[in-house]
Amino acid sequence: MKRSFILMTLLALFGLQHPTSAAIIKKVAPTFWWAGMKNPELQVLLYGENISSSDVSISAKDILLKEVVKQENPNYLLLYMDLSEAAPQSFNITLKQGKKETVVPYEIKQRRNDASDVKGFNAGDVLYLIMPDRFSNGDPSNDIIPGMLESKVDRNEPFARHGGDLKGIENHLDYLDNLGITAIWLNPIQENDMKEGSYHGYAITDYYQVDRRFGNNEEFRKLVDAAHAKGMKVVMDMIFNHCGSENYLFKDMPSKDWFNFRGNYVQTSYKTASVQDIHAADYERKLAVDGWFTESMPDFNQRNRHVANYLIQSSIWWIEYAGINGIRQDTHPYADFDMMSHWCKAVNEEYPDFNIVGETWLNSNVLVSFWQKDSKLAAPRNSNLRTVMDFPLMEHMNRAFDEETTDWSGGLFRLYDYLTQDLVYADPMNLLIFLDNHDTSRFYRNDEDTKNLNRYKQALAFLFTTRGIPQIYYGTEILMAADKANGDGLLRCDYPGGWQSDLHNCFQNANRTARQREAFDYMQKLLQWRKGNEAIAKGTLKHFAPNKGIYAYERKYGNKSVTVFMNGNDKEQSIDLTPYKEILPKASALDVLTGTKIGLGKELTLSGRGILILEF
Structure with missing residues (x-):
């Protein structure tokens, strides 16, 4: 020895x-x-x-x-x-x-010659939000991947994986194009190799890999190319605030300062208004921003330059690799303001027309406006975030179409009153506007409109003609309904027909109910009309306070204009048109919804909850 x-x-x-x-x-x-x-x-x-x-x-x-x-x-x-x-x-x-x-x-x-010329989404688009696991299963062979932590597929369990994938989305691009959609926003598709609840995608375990249960990186790029070939843009959901606890960067941390509170779980307060609150205590602000979203989603420390570079590069990699047109950034105010500002600027320096929308779930337009690029409220700091999410308008819309409208309160007056405050925004046209999404109760309710779809129709007419970038949640076109009180899993139900075993395939008109056909046809008419309409995509907004419950507004660009009249009450109303002459350039116009010619003499009568969309 x-x-x-x-x-x-x-x-x-x-x-x-x-x-x-x-x-x-x-x-x-x-x-x-x-x-x-x-x-x-x-x-x-x-x-x-x-x-x-x-x-x-x-x-x-x-x-x-x-x-x-x-x-x-x-x-x-x-x-x-x-x-x-x-x-x-x-x-x-x-x-x-x-x-x-x-x-x-x-x-x-070798970089493509036109790689920097990515066309971002804008107010000329309508985004269709899809949760990939719940839309359509185009490739059942990837439902279960050996070695991944959550291998269960159970469509009867709201929080289990259901098997939807990228191939399922690609298979239905014709359906979306026919509906009139111009952009699809996908909830996160990056790897979520978590033990449970991985279906939603918000606990990323590898920032450079598509989750194998959705497909692979090349299949995602193929989906983007196929969408582009049909004139549709693709928006990718990203999460910089936190990752999944099974991410190798957390399980075997490069250093403790890659994560807030040195990798130890401290719960966020969710009170992100403290970021812009001039009276906020330092403790409140730190807890909101540095605290973890949940214990299974550890919070990145973006003040660490290596973390910041890692995250920024990951987003640029996907833009360059797949040619996506936009990013929706989850929990934007929970992350470090300066790092996120630097990220937005870095992306737009590489891709000048690219657009990023931040999830700014705050309860007032003042708080939301703070986060938009060039906001005077945030000065001298600048978020460089072009588009923010108009959650306050969502709340108003979910109430306005239920209520009777007076000239001073309720119903459509809510919308008028809210829009009078748009001066707080640096750019009201770059607001993402929506009736619902994957985190909220669906706008349509099963018990509503037993005789008609007036609430639904008025809401869509407003959403698609007011200022901003409209977004709809998958299944809205066929009246899918769910209440958040019953759990997030049920807010993300499967689209009927996305699985071969489904009894009713609502991707096909023949399998929709009469009411679903009415809803689908109405939305399709509006969306197809909206495509390429510069008055809507680029036009100014001029509106009048409700008169006898009727709300009127104009969208105008150059010599083209669209004027909307909407009755916010159940009973028929007549109004004198004399005050509205500045938004009625001709004595008659074609109603977009019915195709009939409407005379615009001295008086206009609208049926209960009636809508006129007049194009000049």
């Missing part, structure tokens, strides 16, 4: 020992990049066992390895490279530990 020890020592001294095996690299993020980006800096995160002691070199001659950053955890290395002079190429990253070498192949791809 003594002789063996001496021999091993001599071998070590003379460098003759048998080389140990190379380190196994578990993750490389991002897996590749592109030459010619406006920002030439690239962060490459390497994750493998005990790699931090390695000497790092790269074989590329025109790429500068600027910085090699070690973390507290020896399993990570962060490489910062300067690609200013880099041509498209493949090269090697070499990690050397004594005689042991680990070679990581890496590729810098």
Whole structure:
């Protein structure tokens, strides 16, 4: 034994020992990049066992390895490279530990000539929000993936996976195009390898991979290309505030300061109004922003520059790789203001027309307006966030069409009164407006309108003709209903017909009920008319206070205009048209909804809950 020890020592001294095996690299993020980006800096995160002691070199001659950053955890290395002079190429990253070498192949791809010309979504679009697990199962073979933590598929369980996927969405692009949709917004599709509740997608475990139960990265890019071929844009849901607790970045943290409260669970208060509250205590503000959304969703510390770079690069990677047209950022006010501002600016420097909408779930237009780009309320800081979500308008719309309207309160006066306050917004046209989404009760209620669809029809007419960017939730066109009081899982029911075993396939007109056909046809008429309508997409808004319960407003762009009259009461009403002459440029106009010519003489009569959409 003594002789063996001496021999091993001599071998070590003379460098003759048998080389140990190379380190196994578990993750490389991002897996590749592109030459010619406006920002030439690239962060490459390497994750493998005990790699931090390695000497790092790269074989590329025109790429500068600027910085090699070690973390507290020896399993990570962060490489910062300067690609200013880099041509498209493949090269090697070499990690050397004594005689042991680990070679990581890496590729810098050729960027498309038009890569920066991504067309973002805007007020000319209508977004159709889809929860991929609940829309359609186009490929049953990916329902269960061996080795993933949640392998159960049970359509009878609201919080289980149901099997919807990217192929199911692609299979129904014709349906969406026929309806009149111009953009689809997908709830998160990135990997959520969590033990339970992974169907919704908001606990990401790998920022660079599509969840395999939805498909793969290439299938997502194929879906985007197919949508583009039909003239539809694609908006991708992203989450920078938090990740899933099964994410390798949390399970084996690079360092404690990658997460708030040094990786220890502290619950957020959800009171994000404290961010802009000039009276807020420091404790309140810190708890709201740094606290965790839930225990299973640890909160990133975006003040750590490496975290910030990792997240920013992940979003740019998806834009460049898949050609998406927009991002919806979850829980925007819960993240660090300065980092999120930097992110929005970095994205728009690469893609000038790209649009990002932040989830700004706050209870007043003043609070929401703080988060919009160029807001005077946030000055001198600037969020650089072009589009924010108009949650207060959603609340008003969910009440307005139930109530009788007077000239001073209730019903449509709510909408008029709210829009009179648009001066708080830097850009009212860049507000995402909606009746409901995956987190709220559905607008349509099973017990409503036993004789007609007046509430539904008035709401859609307003949504599709007022200022802002409309969004509808999948199934609204066939009157899907659900109450949040019964749980979030039921808010995200399966679209009937998305599974081969479904008894009723509502993707097909013949299988819809008479009421569903009426609702679908009404929405389709409005959406198809709205496409390419510059008065709606770009026009100014001029409105009149309700008169005898009738609300009137005009959208105008150049010499084109649309004027809307809406009766907010159940009984017929007549009004003198003399005060409205400035929004009635002709003595008659075509009603968009009925195709009939409407005379605009001295008086106008509207039936109970009646609607006129007049195009000039």
